[in-house]
Amino acid sequence: KLLHLYTEITGDGPSSSVPLKLEPHTHRPLPLVSSTYYPDPSTASAHKLLQIGLPSSTSSSVGISDVKRALRIRSVYIKEPSLVIERAYTPLYDTLPGSHSAALVGTATAKEPRVLDLIVKRYPDGELGKMLHRAVANPTMPQLEVRGPVDTWSFERDSAETGGVPERIVMVVGGTGITPAYQLLTNLFGRPGKTAQARMKGAPRIEVLYATQDLENVLLLPQLHASVEANRDKVSVQLFAERVASPSSLSPGARSALGKGLVVSPSAKAGGRSWIPFFSSKASSLEPKLELTSVSSPTTTIPVFESRITQQHLEKVLTPTADGRTLILVSGPDGMVSAMAGPRSRDGQTQGRLTGILASLNCRHEDVFKL
Numbered sequence: 001k002l003l004h005l006y007t008e009i010t011g012d013g014p015s016s017s018v019p020l021k022l023e024p025h026t027h028r029p030l031p032l033v034s035s036t037y038y039p040d041p042s043t044a045s046a047h048k049l050l051q052i053g054l055p056s057s058t059s060s061s062v063g064i065s066d067v068k069r070a071l072r073i074r075s076v077y078i079k080e081p082s083l084v085i086e087r088a089y090t091p092l093y094d095t096l097p098g099s100h101s102a103a104l105v106g107t108a109t110a111k112e113p114r115v116l117d118l119i120v121k122r123y124p125d126g127e128l129g130k131m132l133h134r135a136v137a138n139p140t141m142p143q144l145e146v147r148g149p150v151d152t153w154s155f156e157r158d159s160a161e162t163g164g165v166p167e168r169i170v171m172v173v174g175g176t177g178i179t180p181a182y183q184l185l186t187n188l189f190g191r192p193g194k195t196a197q198a199r200m201k202g203a204p205r206i207e208v209l210y211a212t213q214d215l216e217n218v219l220l221l222p223q224l225h226a227s228v229e230a231n232r233d234k235v236s237v238q239l240f241a242e243r244v245a246s247p248s249s250l251s252p253g254a255r256s257a258l259g260k261g262l263v264v265s266p267s268a269k270a271g272g273r274s275w276i277p278f279f280s281s282k283a284s285s286l287e288p289k290l291e292l293t294s295v296s297s298p299t300t301t302i303p304v305f306e307s308r309i310t311q312q313h314l315e316k317v318l319t320p321t322a323d324g325r326t327l328i329l330v331s332g333p334d335g336m337v338s339a340m341a342g343p344r345s346r347d348g349q350t351q352g353r354l355t356g357i358l359a360s361l362n363c364r365h366e367d368v369f370k371l
């Protein structure tokens with residue numbers, strides 16, 4: 001209904017002779033349809049979930065069987081009309097023109113409103129984040145300048161060996177860098193919680209190593225858990241938090257981030273079920289401290305380590321398997337990307353040399369991509 005209103009105002013839609021399209025190189029005015037704090041809409045926080053209305057002419061799925069083409073992560077660039085700057089954001093679900101996953105994410109039906117779901121972090125002095133958090137949602141007012149989609153990563157474009165689909169993709173992510181990982185998961189396995197979804201045939205295994213400062217700032221955890229639950233043979237998530245509280249003293253912010261369905265307990269691997277002796281022991285950071293399960297699926301686990309992602313953790317994960325090629329995608333704050341794989345190039349156009357932990361582990365340049 002909201003987008004119908006927008007269509008009426010802008011003339012964009014089936015009745016319009018010149019349909020407005022989202023384009024990669026030219027900004028188009030689009031409305032902010034909704035804006036809520038994330039994860040708890042009632043509590044102000046550094047993250048907001050923004051929904052941007054897409055033109056109704058945006059095409060939907062054009063074939064979802066091609067796994068190679070689904071192996072990509074796309075972004076949009078947003079500009080505020082009065083500001084010169086633009087910034088990239090990664091939609092949680094790829095509902096963009098030419099999407100190969102619209103059917104999987106549940107947007108292939110004409111009735112569903114076409115929106116881009118973005119999680120946007122506000123930094124204290126961050127220009128566009130501040131503006132986007134302040135913007136008041138109004139589906140009839142195209143107040144944001146948006147262009148896209150732009151490939152942030154694409155298997156076909158970026159992989160030197162385009163022959164076979166990799167056996168697995170390890171995503172090493174931090175902070176809002178989880179959004180590309182989540183988009184890739186939904187490209188391949190659909191939107192968690194949506195029923196009756198075919199998952200992409202021949203999809204690689206996706207292993208997410210997600211670094212966060214603390215549980216308060218972790219994003220999309222219930223959704224990640226649901227994705228693991230629905231695709232146990234194909235998806236795993238490990239969480240690395242610099243600070244971990246005991247399950248009995250979680251802050252309200254951490255509880256919101258975990259959502260209603262997740263249950264936290266001390267990890268069986270790090271000292272058994274009793275929290276007190278475990279907490280006082282010098283547990284190895286190589287063992288998880290906590291584990292997250294859900295009421296509906298107590299055996300689907302996300303382990304929580306009290307540590308950054310270290311060389312030892314990566315060594316364990318990347319132990320070569322006989323199964324074939326592993327690709328590694330790194331996405332997060334500059335410091336983290338540098339520590340893992342060396343700095344991105346200054347011009348932002350090329351990858352820069354592979355150094356850091358992944359180079360020490362003898363990973364091949366062509367198997368690592370810095371988003």
Ligand SMILES: Cc1cc2nc3c(=O)[nH]c(=O)nc-3n(C[C@H](O)[C@H](O)[C@H](O)COP(=O)(O)OP(=O)(O)OC[C@H]3O[C@@H](n4cnc5c(N)ncnc54)[C@H](O)[C@@H]3O)c2cc1C
Pocket residue numbers: 075087088089090091118119120121122123124125126127128129130152176179371
């Ligand atoms: C492909 C891609 C996808 C992305 N997807 C997402 C996403 O889904 N969600 C998301 O939230 N972000 C995402 N980002 C990051 C996003 O594009 C912006 O970089 C981020 O939102 C910050 O923009 P800003 O204008 O709010 O802050 P900026 O003004 O760029 O400031 C960012 C930080 O730098 C500091 N800073 C600003 N100026 C200076 C200075 N002169 N000296 C030192 N420090 C300074 C600020 O205090 C702040 O901490 C993505 C980035 C890329 C490249």
